[in-house]
Amino acid sequence: MTFFITCSFTGLLQEQAKEYNLKAAFIYNFTKYIEWNEPANENEFIIGIIGESSINDPLAEIVKTETVDNKKITIRHFTKPADISLCHILFISRNCNFPLEDILGKTSGKGTLIISEKNGYAEQGTAINFVTVKQKLKFEANVKALNAAGLTASSQLLKLAIIIK
Amino acid sequence: MTWFKNLSIKNKLILIQTTTAFIVVLICCIFFVLNDIRTFKESGKRKLFSLARIVGENAISTLVFFDQDAATQILSKLNKEPDISEAILLDKNGKLFAKHAMALPANGAEKLTINYKLYQDNEFLGTLILNAQLKDLNKIVTGYIQVAGLVLLTAIMASLLISIFLQRSIVYRLLRLVSKTKAVAKTGNYSLRVGNIGSDEIGILGGSFNAMLEQIEKMDSFLKETNAALKTYSTSLERKNRELEEFAYISSHDMKSPITSLRGLLTLMQDKDAIKPEHRNIFNLAVNSVLQIQKTINALNEIIAFRKTLRIEREKIDLSEALEEVRLRILDHKADQVVINADFTQCRHVNFPPVHLKSIFQNLLTNAIKYKQEGKPAIIDITATREENFVVLEVKDNGMGIDMDRFKDKLFGLFQRFHPDIEGTGIGLHMIHSIVESYGGRIYIDSVVDKGTTFKIYLNNAPLQ
Numbered sequence: 001m002t003f004f005i006t007c008s009f010t011g012l013l014q015e016q017a018k019e020y021n022l023k024a025a026f027i028y029n030f031t032k033y034i035e036w037n038e039p040a041n042e043n044e045f046i047i048g049i050i051g052e053s054s055i056n057d058p059l060a061e062i063v064k065t066e067t068v069d070n071k072k073i074t075i076r077h078f079t080k081p082a083d084i085s086l087c088h089i090l091f092i093s094r095n096c097n098f099p100l101e102d103i104l105g106k107t108s109g110k111g112t113l114i115i116s117e118k119n120g121y122a123e124q125g126t127a128i129n130f131v132t133v134k135q136k137l138k139f140e141a142n143v144k145a146l147n148a149a150g151l152t153a154s155s156q157l158l159k160l161a162i163i164i165k
Numbered sequence: 166m167t168w169f170k171n172l173s174i175k176n177k178l179i180l181i182q183t184t185t186a187f188i189v190v191l192i193c194c195i196f197f198v199l200n201d202i203r204t205f206k207e208s209g210k211r212k213l214f215s216l217a218r219i220v221g222e223n224a225i226s227t228l229v230f231f232d233q234d235a236a237t238q239i240l241s242k243l244n245k246e247p248d249i250s251e252a253i254l255l256d257k258n259g260k261l262f263a264k265h266a267m268a269l270p271a272n273g274a275e276k277l278t279i280n281y282k283l284y285q286d287n288e289f290l291g292t293l294i295l296n297a298q299l300k301d302l303n304k305i306v307t308g309y310i311q312v313a314g315l316v317l318l319t320a321i322m323a324s325l326l327i328s329i330f331l332q333r334s335i336v337y338r339l340l341r342l343v344s345k346t347k348a349v350a351k352t353g354n355y356s357l358r359v360g361n362i363g364s365d366e367i368g369i370l371g372g373s374f375n376a377m378l379e380q381i382e383k384m385d386s387f388l389k390e391t392n393a394a395l396k397t398y399s400t401s402l403e404r405k406n407r408e409l410e411e412f413a414y415i416s417s418h419d420m421k422s423p424i425t426s427l428r429g430l431l432t433l434m435q436d437k438d439a440i441k442p443e444h445r446n447i448f449n450l451a452v453n454s455v456l457q458i459q460k461t462i463n464a465l466n467e468i469i470a471f472r473k474t475l476r477i478e479r480e481k482i483d484l485s486e487a488l489e490e491v492r493l494r495i496l497d498h499k500a501d502q503v504v505i506n507a508d509f510t511q512c513r514h515v516n517f518p519p520v521h522l523k524s525i526f527q528n529l530l531t532n533a534i535k536y537k538q539e540g541k542p543a544i545i546d547i548t549a550t551r552e553e554n555f556v557v558l559e560v561k562d563n564g565m566g567i568d569m570d571r572f573k574d575k576l577f578g579l580f581q582r583f584h585p586d587i588e589g590t591g592i593g594l595h596m597i598h599s600i601v602e603s604y605g606g607r608i609y610i611d612s613v614v615d616k617g618t619t620f621k622i623y624l625n626n627a628p629l630q
Binding site for chain 2: 022026029032033136137138139154156157159160
């Protein structure tokens with residue numbers, strides 16, 4: 001097992017890096033197509049991450065230069081659902097093994113955009129879920145979940161998403 | 166342009182008006198067609214630009230999320246646009262992101278390309294390129310040309326009709342004027358007038374023409390009257406002249422025999438010694454007077470006889486032959502004192518009555534010899550040259566000459582004598598003059614006393630009938 005990992009480590013690492021570069025870019029781009037109805041009073045835009053993920057580095061890179069509505073972007077890492085505090089976006093890493101209900105319960109009604117990367121998660125209630133179709137990164141959108149979180153997604157975004165009802 | 170110059174005014178006017186209308190309408194048509202083509206192109210461009218804007222804005226999110234399939238799908242919606250042949254979406258690095266090509270028949274239609282750059286929040290995301298063919302343009306141009314042709318045709322027809330109608334007011338009146346002038350020129354009837362002339366330039370022309378006709382008519386009738394009077398006058402003059410000639414002839418003729426018998430009687434008286442010696446002087450004076458009268462009567466008779474010979478037929482004479490004949494007749498004894506240099510190389514013949522030509526030569530030669538300078542031989546130079554319808558005889562002598570200041574006006578008078586101390590009758594120059602003028606010629610005399618005289622005689626040399 002260790003051997004296998006070592007062998008394909010470089011290739012895998014590159015694949016993973018590319019995937020998470022894209023995902024980080026997507027997450028940032030979502031902010032342009034989604035409106036947060038209740039403007040939080042803070043002077044920062046908070047992106048939370050739960051579970052260990054390779055997205056940390058590319059996202060940190062983007063955060064350095066970009067802003068959302070002229071607000072600085074801050075990244076917060078949570079280790080368990082109980083830690084989750086108020087944030088605009090919560091990214092659930094595929095390495096996060098806590099039950100989804102716990103996480104959703106912690107964030108419901110707080111205007112948080114939940115983004116996941118596990119097949120079937122959108123059906124279970126995350127607003128956006130990354131999937132791979134024909135080796136291409138796509139995303140599912142759960143319109144009900146979006147609306148429940150008090151978010152408005154632009155039609156330009158939805159037309160690219162795989163809509164989950 | 167000679168053909169245009171010789172075209173009748175009527176056709177000229179029609180041509181000018183029609184051409185003007187044609188050119189004006191043509192220029193208008195060209196202007197409108199070009200303007201419409203430009204407008205069409207511009208509106209095509211605008212339409213294409215707004216299409217690019219709509220499609221481009223729609224495609225921005227596909228660029229953001231790298232969704233090439235969605236981009237291709239958006240572009241493919243353009244296939245409802247008949248003019249667009251190709252739609253290409255490039256990403257921010259200029260690489261092909263999505264493309265859609267419509268199957269359009271390749272034709273000569275004008276190509277149009279629109280590049281629309283896509284931005285989001287001032288960030289350059291990519292470029293949308295639309296390639297289009299304005300294939301309706303050819304159809305529109307063809308349509309315009311057809312319409313323009315129709316308009317041109319209509320304009321030409323209309324201007325033709327109008328000019329035919331309008332030119333009546335100019336050309337019809339001009340033509341009337343022309344036909345009137347022709348009628349006047351042909352018939353010589355100056356009582357004709359142009360009617361209904363108006364007050365424009367043609368009217369002025371017609372009025373002037375009428376005024377001119379009036380003047381001509383007046384002058385014509387005046388000339389006719391004067392002519393008639395002159396004719397009557399000349400007839401009576403002719404008659405009187407004839408009577409005078411008759412009178413002169415009769416009187417000179419009738420005086421001839423009494424004078425002859427008077428002279429005979431006087432001779433008889435002398436023979437019979439009927440004159441006393443102391444009266445001899447008076448008798449001699451009487452005899453001289455009788456001789457004088459007889460001479461005058463003879464000269465008169467000669468002139469009258471000569472006058473009857475004028476107006477005889479002309480014929481072709483050899484000048485040197487005529488001169489030779491005259492020379493032989495007069496130069497019998499004085500031949501050593503006379504030199505005649507005749508040069509007829511420039512003109513050998515003249516059409517003239519031989520009798521009169523010889524008479525001219527004879528009179529001039531006798532005069533030159535008779536009035537030659539004392540102690541010098543008479544040198545006479547004779548030349549003949551041609552000048553239009555005349556043969557010019559130039560006879561130059563080195564004689565005593567004539568005092569032109571005194572006798573200029575009397576040169577050709579009857580019984581005029583310029584050298585009374587030398588015997589003569591005074592009819593020679595008169596006769597030459599009568600001959601030359603009666604055939605339509607002229608004589609010029611140039612003379613210097615003690616140097617000589619030059620006669621320039623223009624003989625009418627008109628071709629014989």
